[in-house]
Amino acid sequence: MENNYHVCTGCSLLCDDIEVEYGTETINKIYTACRVGVAHMKESKEKVTFLVDNKPVDEEKALSETVKILKNAKNPLIFGLGASTNEAQKQAIELGKKINATIDDSSSFCFGSVVEALVTNKIKTCTLEDVRNKGDVIIFWGSNPADSHPRHLSKHSYFPRGSEKQRGWEEERTAIAIDIRKSHTAKICGNYFIQIPQGGDVELIDALISGLSGKLPKTSYNYPPKKILELANILKGAKFGIIFVGPGLIYSLENLAPLFRLMQALNEKSNFHLVPMVGNCNMRGFNENLFTETGYVNSVKFENGIVKHGSEYSIVESLKAKTVDAALIIGSDPFSSLPRSIAKSLLEIPIISMGPSETLTTKKAKVHINTAISGVESGGSAIRMDGTLVSFKPIVETKNPLEEYILKRIMEAL
């Protein structure tokens, strides 16, 4: 084993301590990474492919076809980029500006609003290193890292010894899970598992806020007030608390007002931070890159140098209203992640797909370009779920083109 660490881009934890035994084009053995990471790193061994109408063509033909589609489109959609490097994302934003595109990623139906609140400093946040070194009360609200980010608990949030938490999880940390079902994370949290009915999050937030100020907490689903008061007391005593917000909580809130209320109430009594459990390895990077460029984290429409923003420019709304007339999908699979009624609008417009693996989207695409896997076959940088920039270099060599390179070629051709 050599002490040459690599970064795993399997999820947004971006674990930077992965040891790999490898040849020039193959990975032989992976140490320390979880099963998600191992599968991701060993994922794609496919040959270089450029497809037009599902038939193999050469690079020039695929690019000229792409350029033709983008030139003919009045309002093309650029979607995806959650698994791309910062460099490729910036290139895609530039491309969007040039072709007056609507640009969006999966955060518009996921963590977009939370990341926006974090980058505009509306909510206090911290890094995962802070969690490891100082965190004493850790809440997993609507998230299940044991399954979605397997090393979350062992590398950062619960089990490791930190500089100010030398005695570790047994004595110095309390993990609390709030969820609608007993997930694997909830199992680890043991007695500190609060099971609520679907959509019961807002009521629990308000009950907790009453509990924090010593009032009797009430919920329509009659959650035992004694237990909520007990929880409120634990939260009050926290020296460094963290809420890991998962999609479970976000989907049950109409807007973020209850979350702001809770964070304010918690920070009046103790010290609480919030970290979103972002799924894709660089979704937060896309949000931050687009924010620096335009002032918005997602759902943006470029129009001759003017930036428009609104929910009508998100992928779901623009496909529903059928305002886009071509789609460039990078490293994403909207046919799998969107509801059928929305995704079927994609069938009416030409799709260009770029990505390392074959998906439903690549099968329905007019043009498909097989690109290198970010972090395994291509180097660059990405932003972790807590906003930390992580740089990485490629582990193996590939003949597949980089996303950045293809986007640059498209720019030049346009």
Add this chain to the structure above:
Amino acid sequence: MTNAMEIYQMLPKTNCKKCGKTSCMAFAVALMTRELTPDACLPLKEEPKYKDSYEKISSLFKPSEGATETGLIVHEDLCFGCGNCVVACPVNVANDPYGVGSGNAPKNTSKLILAIEEGIVKARNVDECRRFGKNKILCNGCIVTCPVEAIEFV
């Protein structure tokens, strides 16, 4: 897990000594301590009338075939390499506090009991385990921290 008496009930009870033990009861105890395997009892293995008993006893001991000396079994089909056990194991923490004890990759692998390879936890250096040796204690650090019950002691 079953006990020696239950296993004795399934044996031929002829005290033939072919296994090297003085009696069938002694053989049952040797099975329980994993000193011998069910195959060591020749009549049980070869005579058709004991076929059912042989299969039953063999299936009882099958899961423990891959077990280490401390009886630790990792169900590889369940484990997904989260590393909770690696970081929580008190021996791992004591032997590599800045590596696995702090949630990182191992810095000193020579005395680690558990480590992740290819996304699955692997047991090694079992003589370091607190369940091993003369002063053993029933430590369960790796079991209680596993979200999917992939680790078991037999």
